[in-house]
Amino acid sequence: MTSLDFLHSAGLGLATGLALIVAIGAQNAFVLRQGIRGEHIAPIVAVCALSDAVLIAAGVLGTGALITAAPAAVVVLRYVGAAFLVTYGLMAAKRAMRPTSLTAGDTHAHGKGGAAAAITTVLALTWLNPHVYLDIALIGSLASAQGSPLQWWFGAGAMLGSILWFCSLGFGARFLRGFFARPLSWRFLDGGIALTMVALGAGLVLGA
Template identity: 45%
Template sequence: MTAAIAGLGLGAGLIIAIGAQNAYVLRQGLRRQHVFAVASLCCVIDAGLIALGAGGFASLLQAVPSLPDIAAWGGAAFLGAYSLRSFHAALKPGSLTPENGEAPGANLRGALLTTLALSLLNPHVYLDTVILLGGIAAQYVGTERLAFALGAMAASAIWFYGLAYGARRLAPFFANPRSWRLLDAFVGCVMAAIAISLVISQLSG
């Protein structure tokens, strides 16, 4: 359960950010165009990358036993920097409105292609899911690693479906810079807490 909660918290912290993909999902929700298909594709992509990271690091661990330590310190450094970026964003908040997203596809095929492009053409998605989440997943073994990965996948599903179907109610909230300031501050706290926990676990080990 602890591993699942850690995965859920980290996954949520990484995915909740102003970006083209989230803006597009929000816009589709506002227009009520292919909402389920777009949200589901985003979830499938995230789940696949998370599974690839967790599984890949498990295999690589056999060849490089010191990898978990390297990943832990690297993850702590990245999360620390990420938290600082979130706190900086909280000082200079932006807003997320339908106009920030890419133009939605006129049909299902167009919407799915746009979703694929926004999801896979962003290099940060691989850093977050495959490298960072995969590296931290390597800290767990057996069912705990699976629970961590499932927790991260659950965070993705909750966010994308919640954003897509709650768009009409959430739009006024996300259009308010003050709301993003609070959200960015929360994400920064989550990232900082996880980074500190990684450092403590390495020093105590």
């Protein structure tokens, strides 16, 4: 086993992690919105990356197989997650009906209560999404195919992909602030978030 084998496994894990994460979803939509507003970006990015690291490690350890063997738990998460997504979608729709502009002062309005609420929301969007547990099973099966100890290099690559993505999404969103200085831009963003959340929630229920 050479260093190229380790790099190949890590690169495969990186590509797999990005493929699973880089998609229009509830978590990404929330991180994007917070990034544009400049609100609590660092803790939100940290929570997303750490959560993914824990989930990926669980997949490598074989927890994904246990999850697929307990379909009842996935069903409960499906309906709880669907209810949360629809509720958040309706809140976004309400914001879209009354859009505001983004001013320079808004980027410094970091209230303590707001940070707690933001972290709670992103935790719910991450851990109440039943699809994330299907991703664990997929990552676990791909990692186990690498053999020992390469499966951990695969997992490390997937974790790196998560860190790179959320840092880019959260901290890179500031370049869009000029565009979102207009209320109409927020109407489109929150309207899109509302449609995405409600559609994801409905898809969870209909896919049961």
